Amino acid sequence: MPLASSLRGAKDAVLRVALLAACGAGLAGCDALDSINPFGPEKYKPEIIQRRPADKIYSEGLAKLEDHDYDEAVKRFENLDKEYAYSDWSRKAVLMTAYSNYEGQKYEDAITAAKRYLQRHPGSKDAAYAQYILAMSHYKQIPDVTRDQERSERALAALQELVQKYPTSEYAADAKAKIQITRDQLAGKEMAIGRYYLERRNFPAAINRFRDVVSRYQTTRHAEEALERLAEAYMALGIVGEAQTAAAVLGHNFPDSPWYKDAYALLQSGGVEPREEKSSWISKAFRGIVGIEQTAEAQ
Template sequence: MFKLKILVCFIILILFGSCSKEVSKKDLIKEKSLELQVEEAYKEGIDALNDGDVLFAAKKFNEAEILFPQAVSAPQSALMAAYSYYTQDYYSDAIAELKRFLKVYPTHKDLGYVYYLLAICYYEQIVDEKKDLQSIINAKENFNIILKNYPSTEYAIDAEFKIDLIDDILAAKEMYLGRYYFDRKKWIPAINRFREIIDNYDTTIYAEEALHRLVEVHYTIGLIDEAEKYAQLLGYNYQSSKWYENSYSLFDKTYEKRKKERFKTYKKKGGGLIKKFKTLLE
């Protein structure tokens, strides 16, 4: 009887051992199968992206991420989904994916690229500075994040360049509104718009005109001292510009006439000099 009990115990141990090995083997097969599924989904995404089917590509990249969210490749799959949408101008979808990425992977090593692509998605939606103000603001905000947090990356150089272009766009909007108010004799709103350019966009191409417009507005409403102040500032910074000449002509009504007379005289002298120079070459 004792020997029978020992035999039964031995058989049970063998059965449990074989079962545990079988379970381990099944787990290993399952794990490998999962990794294979992720790899296949990612590859299908790449192929679809190369073929121009960006919606299917994004779907497969999302699938690769969802199948194995703990995998090292999961963040890359999420980024590729966003990039797929971006390549065919599905900006809203790309932005949604990138914002989700920032929440799910807040410490990822490629955050500089994420903010850059996010900024570009907003930037490329700018069509009209009078209508697309929110896209302009969002683009500038994300480009500034790159300059602040990732100044040594390759994206920082283009971010700085894009911000200069955005400032030109914002200054253009202020100039448009300033002229609009000026034409309708709404002096205070016009002054505020031109001052906005001087205060916040003084490095743009609209700074000279904004100073001249301030001279013009103040001169028109009889604030001569204020007009002279802005004229001096314009002359100090842009003495050779057409806007300085326009401002100067407000104070000197004979300026335009004398300017034309000087031009005629210069033209005559210049013509003789050119002829004389030509004879030296013959």
């Protein structure tokens, strides 16, 4: 018999002995073999996990909110959203996630959740509230006027969107009031930069900043000073006509303002008086505005 055939025969005999030894007279050895055999008789038995009732998870989230445990409240509502996706419970959960994050001062997370709600449910009865949470989360992060005002710009945009899309909602009145505050903040930043340039006699740069206030933020408390500062800068550059117009518009809209008195005295020291040039950008910016307070109330 060839050597190769003898070796194969010996190998087969060894395997048969090993299998018999493993099984033996009992079943334990054979069970062990079955456990490593992917084609064996054992079948996978799936474990059925019962879902917790949605109302129970929601109630737990509300309880955590009541205890001011906002992180745990967020966890409950996020779990509810995942376990009952595409249901009305999911809709409520996303909104409450936004609110819980807002109350916990995690404004970026609140913004994310509010946006998610508005993307999923733009026409729901609570969409205005989601937009309000979104706007207020930006509003709460408005910095002082010495810092970058990107947050203020975002807050203004979100508040304006709330008023435009949901003008009859219960949040519209508060949004309008905060729009005015936010606009005042943005105008204050422009004024601070304008004064900086004016003090350093960089009159063109100063004019650009004061012009922005006059053009965009006429209903803020900074409009009076901006007009007077424009009169200063234009007089310094020898652009007398624009200085006269700035003073005239200031006197027309704010006749009792101390800023008008300063502008009037400035022009008199230069041998001229306030006189409005209708073709001036200043005149066009304020055309049709009778008074700053009346304009603000009309918005």
